[in-house]
Amino acid sequence: MTERRFAHSIKVNDAKCIGCVACMKVCPTKAIRVRQKKAHISYDRCIDCGGCLRVCPHDAIIPLTTQLADLDRFKFKIALPSPVLYTQFGQEVMPNEVLAILKEIGFDHVYDEALVCEMINVATEEYLDENKSLRPMISSMCPVVVRLIQRLFPSLCRNILPIEPPREIAAKNLRAEVSEQHNLNPEKVGIIHITPCSAKMVSINHPESMARSHLDGAISIREVYNKVMMKLKRETGMLMMQTQNRISGIGIGWAIEGGEIRGLKYTNSVSVSGLLDTIRILEDVESGRLKNIEYLECLICPDGCIGGPLTVENRFVAKSNVLRLMRHFGGKKRVNGVLVKRLYRENFFSFKWAVEPKAFPPLDKDRNVAIQKLKSKEGLIKRLPGTDCGVCGAPDCKTLAEDVVRGYAKLDDCIYMCKGDLQSNGEKK
Amino acid sequence: MNKSDARSEVLFQQKFPIRGGDFVNAGDSSCKIRNTLREIGIDSDIIRRIAITAYEAEMNVVMYAERGVMSINVYRDEILLTIDDKGPGIENIDLAMQPGYSTATEEMREMGFGAGMGLPNMKKNADTFKITTEVGKGTRLEIKILLDGKND
Ligand SMILES: Nc1ncnc2c1ncn2[C@@H]1O[C@H](COP(=O)(O)OP(=O)(O)OP(=O)(O)O)[C@@H](O)[C@H]1O
Ligand code: SF4
Ligand SMILES: [Mg+2]
Numbered sequence: 001m002t003e004r005r006f007a008h009s010i011k012v013n014d015a016k017c018i019g020c021v022a023c024m025k026v027c028p029t030k031a032i033r034v035r036q037k038k039a040h041i042s043y044d045r046c047i048d049c050g051g052c053l054r055v056c057p058h059d060a061i062i063p064l065t066t067q068l069a070d071l072d073r074f075k076f077k078i079a080l081p082s083p084v085l086y087t088q089f090g091q092e093v094m095p096n097e098v099l100a101i102l103k104e105i106g107f108d109h110v111y112d113e114a115l116v117c118e119m120i121n122v123a124t125e126e127y128l129d130e131n132k133s134l135r136p137m138i139s140s141m142c143p144v145v146v147r148l149i150q151r152l153f154p155s156l157c158r159n160i161l162p163i164e165p166p167r168e169i170a171a172k173n174l175r176a177e178v179s180e181q182h183n184l185n186p187e188k189v190g191i192i193h194i195t196p197c198s199a200k201m202v203s204i205n206h207p208e209s210m211a212r213s214h215l216d217g218a219i220s221i222r223e224v225y226n227k228v229m230m231k232l233k234r235e236t237g238m239l240m241m242q243t244q245n246r247i248s249g250i251g252i253g254w255a256i257e258g259g260e261i262r263g264l265k266y267t268n269s270v271s272v273s274g275l276l277d278t279i280r281i282l283e284d285v286e287s288g289r290l291k292n293i294e295y296l297e298c299l300i301c302p303d304g305c306i307g308g309p310l311t312v313e314n315r316f317v318a319k320s321n322v323l324r325l326m327r328h329f330g331g332k333k334r335v336n337g338v339l340v341k342r343l344y345r346e347n348f349f350s351f352k353w354a355v356e357p358k359a360f361p362p363l364d365k366d367r368n369v370a371i372q373k374l375k376s377k378e379g380l381i382k383r384l385p386g387t388d389c390g391v392c393g394a395p396d397c398k399t400l401a402e403d404v405v406r407g408y409a410k411l412d413d414c415i416y417m418c419k420g421d422l423q424s425n426g427e428k429k
Numbered sequence: 430m431n432k433s434d435a436r437s438e439v440l441f442q443q444k445f446p447i448r449g450g451d452f453v454n455a456g457d458s459s460c461k462i463r464n465t466l467r468e469i470g471i472d473s474d475i476i477r478r479i480a481i482t483a484y485e486a487e488m489n490v491v492m493y494a495e496r497g498v499m500s501i502n503v504y505r506d507e508i509l510l511t512i513d514d515k516g517p518g519i520e521n522i523d524l525a526m527q528p529g530y531s532t533a534t535e536e537m538r539e540m541g542f543g544a545g546m547g548l549p550n551m552k553k554n555a556d557t558f559k560i561t562t563e564v565g566k567g568t569r570l571e572i573k574i575l576l577d578g579k580n581d
Contacts, residue, residue, distance in 0.1 A: 155477035283460055286477060288550065292541075336524035362470030371441045371503065372467040378466075 007206055009048045009064050009198035012039045021390040023052035023061060025077070028215035028275050029151065029360075033229045034393045045360065046149040048199040049300050050276055050309035051194035063198035063310060066217030068106060074190025074216070076182060079128040080170055081194035083114045083255040084305045085221055087321035088313040089232055095325070101231045102194075104226065111174055111270050114251025115334060116166040121250070122340040123163050123349040128266055128294060134159060136270070136285060136293040139260055143203035144300040144353060145278060150208070153282045154357030161295075163262040164209065166254070167193050167200070169349055172213035177382035193218040196308025197301065220310035249329030256322050257304035260297045263333075269295035274302045316372075363405060373405040380404055385416040441469065441503040447487055449495045449516065452540070459483035462501050462510075469503070475574060479508060482572050485547040486512040492537055493517060494567065499544040510572040518564040521543070526560075528551065 012292040019037030031045035032052060041052075042097045053061045071077050079102040086095040098112040104400035128137065140146055149156050164211045166170075171191040193200055195218040206215040253259035258274035270293050272281045283291050301307035306318040313321070343349065363377070363416070364370040388396035392413040394403055403409035412418050443465060445458035463480045471479075482498065490497035494516025502509040519525045526548050533543025552558045555572040562568040 154473035282465075283456070285458065286480050287459055287465070288481040289484065289541075291455075357473055359467065359473055363468050365470065368440065369468055374441065374468055376467065 003293060007202070008041070008043050008046055009201040010041065010046070010050065010053055011062050012041060012079050013037050013060045013062050016058050016195060018058055018060075020057065021395075022055045022057060022394075025396045025397065026051045026055050026392060028279070028397050030155065030399050032120055032344065032356060032395065033408075034390070045151075047144055047151060048197075049144045049148075050197055050199065051275065053198070053309045063201075063220060065195065065198050065201055065220045065223070065310070066192060067292060068219060070217065071106065071190055071192065075188035076109070076172055076178065077107045077190045077192065078109045078111060078178060079103075079192055079194055080111050080167060080168070080174070080215070080222075082305060083112075083252045083322075084196045084308060084311060084318070085194050085224075086252065086325060087255060087306055088221060088225060088311065088320040091321065093232060094328075095252070097232065101228050102224070107192075109174075109178060111170060112247055112251075113166050113170050113330065114248040114254070115246060116170040116173075117251035117254045117260070118167050118248050118263060118333060118335045119340045119343075120163060120169065120349065121259060121260070122335060122337055123344045126254055126267055126341060126344045127161060127163060132295050134293050136286070136296040137161045138220075138282075139295070139297045140209070140355075141297070142299050142301075143199045143307075144197070145298045146208055147199075148204070149282065150302070150355060150358040151360055152279070153286055154359040154384070156282060156286060157355045157357045159183075159285065159296075162209070162354060163349045164351065168214050168250070172348075174214060175214060190216045192216060193225060194221060195219065196221055196305045196311045197308060199300075208355045209229070211352065221308075222310050222312055223314045223394070246334070247329055248334045249326045249331055250333065252325045252329065254321060255304060255306050255313045257299055258297070258321050259322075261295060264295060265308055266294040268293055269297065271297040271299075273304050275297040275300055277294060365400070376403045377405045380411065383411075383417070384414060387416070389415075391415050436505050439502050439504060441465075442500060444517055447490045447499055447512075447514070449496040449497070449514075451491055454566060454571070455488060455491045456484060458499050462499075464474070464502055465501070466508075471576065475508070475576065478574055479510060480552050482551045482574075483510060485551050486510070486572070488542065489547055490514045490516070492533060493544060497567075507522050508574045508576065510570075510574070512570045512572075513567065514569075515567045518562040518566055518568055519560075520564055522533045522560055522562060555568055 017038050019034045021034055023039050024032040024034055028049060029045045029047055031042045033040050053063060086098055102110045138161060140161050146160060149160060174191055175186050175189055179189050193215050200218040204215045206219060207213045250263045253262055258271040261269040261271050272278050278300060303319055305316050306322060307315040362370045363373040381398055384397040384401060386397050392400050394400040400409060400414060404411050447458060455466030460478055462483050463476055466476045487499060494514035497512055499512045524530055528549040529545040531543045531545035537543045551572060556575045559571040559575040
């Protein structure tokens with residue numbers, strides 16, 4: 001493939017960045033530093049949560065998603081929108097209209113992911129039925145959560161449900177089906193997710209559980225939004241002829257927190273959304289506190305994927321739209337359970353390999369040196385003012401101390417330390 | 430320095446006070462311990478075992494004692510976790526160690542505690558587990574977890 005494959009899904013546009021520290025302050029893994037008035041992302045630490053993208057007041061954080069123009073290299077283009085897309089265009093618009101319009105803006109075929117969400121529910125139940133020794137199992141749906149577990153909770157990698165998320169399964173199925181139907185080289189079929197977050201680019205370019213993703217790219221909802229909106233305005237009423245019976249109400253629910261566990265027979269499941277709450281619950285899992293819970297759905301974005309950083313509609317309105325669509329399509333199961341169970345037996349849904357821990361590096365490879373560094377870090381923290389002003393270019397005093405012992409920064413990057421040193425003769429108590 | 434000295438030297442120590450009845454901050458100390466161990470490059474599976482024991486021990490102080498101190502001591506080949514509390518002590522250790530035995534109150538059970546699995550779980554995750562207690566005074570736990578020997 002000719003496209004450059006990025007290990008990460010966001011980058012800083014230096015021309016727009018003024019070094020205001022907004023992004024640095026919100027980064028949950030302390031991956032951002034400001035140097036010479038520009039933000040720098042350390043890709044060793046970034047988990048692609050999109051927090052920086054949300055807060056940047058200068059539009060200087062760019063999501064590295066696929067562009068519509070990139071699709072020309074495919075002979076046959078298939079859009080596989082996240083169910084979130086259905087919620088972005090107001091109360092009146094139905095999924096089938098959105099799907100029909102995608103076909104008018106350059107896709108040869110469209111596919112509703114919601115139905116596959118239902119299949120994954122069945123596969124998840126099969127897995128939980130058969131594997132009872134480890135609890136809770138954690139959903140693999142959100143790529144940021146997977147990355148977060150690898151980085152911050154490496155011992156929980158084995159708790160990640162080894163079943164691919166709906167977007168991957170849908171793409172896998174589609175490629176086989178469509179290339180056969182249209183007699184095409186599978187490589188010439190481009191299957192493109194329409195995504196509420198750039199994080200999907202990471203799971204596409206660098207999947208953690210297989211050699212190669214079944215998807216060929218992910219276009220942001222923002223990128224298609226205007227095009228779809230224009231067509232909707234112009235052509236209302238004309239697009240209603242598509243059948244609706246294949247849309248799954250249960251699957252649409254996956255767009256909000258709790259949607260995944262709602263379809264499970266395991267009612268002792270918990271759903272969490274938002275970065276801080278996800279971290280908190282994973283801490284509890286690591287402490288062995290939540291063993292009585294069967295399944296844990298974690299979504300990094302507030303309220304779930306409808307709160308994704310690349311969505312357009314206000315997430316509260318989008319949530320109400322999801323609920324309305326769920327009511328409309330009902331809670332009836334639309335998948336053939338027997339078929340899904342057979343596919344499950346054939347490992348159709350399974351990871352090729354387990355997600356591996358990728359813990360953040362310790363202060364030093366040598367444990368004794370790391371301990372020395374930890375001690376000097378603690379000494380430094382006591383000396384620093386604790387105001388977390390960010391002027392030094394690190395998000396807070398603790399992180400500056402860590403940067404100093406790691407050799408990435410100097411103590412006198414702190415403006416208080418320069419001043420303090422000058423005055424220190426007289427006033428030490 | 431001879432070999433046994435190097436082994437018995439405390440390389441790093443941290444202490445955390447724990448307040449009985451403080452369910453709001455319960456779990457904080459074990460969380461801090463976990464972060465510390467990550468920074469010095471302890472294996473993630475060992476961290477998990479320590480996180481579990483530290484959490485269970487911390488919770489027992491919160492639930493049953495007045496106050497306590499948890500301390501983590503890193504040696505060359507092992508980690509020693511001690512939890513000292515001032516509290517009622519345990520009348521019958523054998524009974525307390527039995528899986529399922531609990532004197533947790535109804536309220537605690539509603540919060541999800543009181544399965545009587547804390548002490549057995551600590552023992553399961555520890556390489557050595559020592560408990561000493563004096564009724565009316567308090568309890569002391571000493572939990573050792575071995576680091577893989579080849580790490581110096
Ligand atoms: N530090 C302590 N001081 C006094 N009594 C204790 C202490 N630790 C444990 N116990 C007693 O031992 C019993 C068993 O403790 P254990 O931690 O195994 O279970 P639990 O705390 O009751 O329930 P769980 O830990 O599963 O929430 C407790 O119910 C309590 O009576
Ligand atoms: S919650 Fe959904 S939208 Fe947000 S990062 Fe995870 S997968 Fe993407
Ligand atoms: Mg207990």
